Amino acid sequence: MKEKEMDEQRQELMAARMSIIRYAHGFMDSMSLKCVVELGIPDILRKNAKPITLQELAAALPLPAVDMGRLQSLMRFAVHHMGLFTFNGQDGTYGLTRFSECLLRDSETFMVPMILGTLTDWGMGAWHSLSSSIQGGPPAFERHHGMNNWDYLASHPDMNQLFNESQERNTKEIFREILSKCGSWLFEGIGSIVDVGGGNGAAAKEIVKEFPSIKCTVFDLPQVMSSNSEKTSEVEWVEGDIFNSVPRADAILLKYILHDWNDEKCMKILEQCKEAIPAGGGKVIIVEMVMDINKEMDMYPALLSDMFMMVSFGGKERTREEWEKLIHDAGYSKCKITPFSPLASLIEAYP
Ligand SMILES: C[S@@+](CC[C@H](N)C(=O)[O-])C[C@H]1O[C@@H](n2cnc3c(N)ncnc32)[C@H](O)[C@@H]1O
Known part of the structure; x- marks a missing residue:
């Protein structure tokens, strides 16, 4: 040579x-x-x-x-x-x-609660169980902590607070942009909406600010409802479990919910949502990443999130084909996907 x-x-x-x-x-x-x-x-x-x-x-x-x-x-x-x-x-x-x-304590971004929450045993411990989780069965988080993430958050109030705050700040930012760019057509003809797994209500509060005539309900687990000190009156607050039933409305919002779950659980959630909306004129609005659309934008956020969802929740990010199949298999007749940003696309599912 x-x-x-x-x-x-x-x-x-x-x-x-x-x-x-x-x-x-x-x-x-x-x-x-x-x-x-x-x-x-x-x-x-x-x-x-x-x-x-x-x-x-x-x-x-x-x-x-x-x-x-x-x-x-x-x-x-x-x-x-x-x-x-x-x-x-x-x-x-x-x-x-x-x-x-971006790292100032009073910055409006979700960076500080995300860093302080993720870089703890809650966010990092489970990664030691990544290799064993590849065989299937319980996700890495459950292997490491002996319980699923939602039960962990219910029994760790400080972490619960950080998690909800980080989601809230992230959603506020994304939702303001969604409403300003797509609000006019996305919420057209909708009189009532339930934000299922709506956390501290960031999306719902932004929706009623823009569309005061829409009746907005936030639906989430008891641990989220009880730790939220800002349950303002322009929004209705209902606690419950998606797998039991979902309050009825013209539309259901599912923002960053389905990526927390495997396909089987997602089917159940989508079926519950379908029962809660009118068969004619109702819709489910899903805000999630779409992996292959991200490819045209920036693949890194989706790849990162896919791994995080797998390890922490046993969930995953999905491609356009996977979304279409999931929604079709859950009994919906049509779905429309609108790419929005590397962090979120809008997926409308019609019964
Ligand atoms: C990733 S967070 C998304 C929060 C909010 N949609 C957002 O984007 O800011 C998932 C939410 O689902 C809620 N959740 C998880 N399991 C649930 C269940 N079985 N019933 C109702 N809500 C649930 C969690 O408490 C949490 O608020």
Whole structure:
């Protein structure tokens, strides 16, 4: 083999090893991100009008003492590897970037509750059972925690709160966009709607704001209803279990519900929903990712979510064909899929 070819092979091997090292240590990115949020570093940097030194940062941390060497390593990693903060080598000061602005405690995005919730034993422990879960049977979460996710949330109020808050913030953002771009045709002719598994009611509150004449009901598990301190009166709140029955309405909204379940459970949910809407003129509005549509947009969110749903809930993300088959098998006559964003498509199912 010529020297040049050998050189190329060596470089390829080095690049492959470096990729593996990055994947194997990806947890360091996650945990450093969590540490930065837990210590409130973005909030400390924002409080000051201009970038601050490591000493000033240390003095503001909510810790009884600070090891300056460790703090410097954390900040170096966050600046140079993650791009979380700016660093000015001349005066040794750190500042916010667009990236860390999303990590402010009062930011409207779902980033902070998502980070603080996911990077715990709730979100991460189950991954140790990924290999054994591939054989089928209970999902990784159940193997690790000895109960399914909804029972876990019911018995861990702090985690329940973080989970619901993260869903709420995410939904508020997505739903405002859905209503402004598609609201006029999506909700045309609908007098009442039930948001099944509607969590803290983020979607329902946005719908009634835009369409005050629509009677909106949020339906969810008792643990979600009882932990929600903002059950405002413009929306009706009903607790229950989708697998028993669903309140009747012109339309049912299922946002990020079906990806939590396997096909068999989804069929049951869709059958319950079909019974709750009029046979003529009713519809189920499903807001979910569509994997192959994502391919044209950005595949990463769907791939990530597919793995997360499998491990945490025993669910999955679906392709266009899988959605159409599921909806057809559940007894619906027609479905229409409208791509919306990498995070959500609109799927209308008609009885
Ligand atoms: C992924 S969250 C989605 C929440 C909300 N639709 C959103 O997108 O923001 C799934 C929701 O389904 C609810 N859920 C799970 N099992 C349920 C059941 N058997 N009956 C009613 N709701 C259920 C959960 O409590 C949770 O609020």
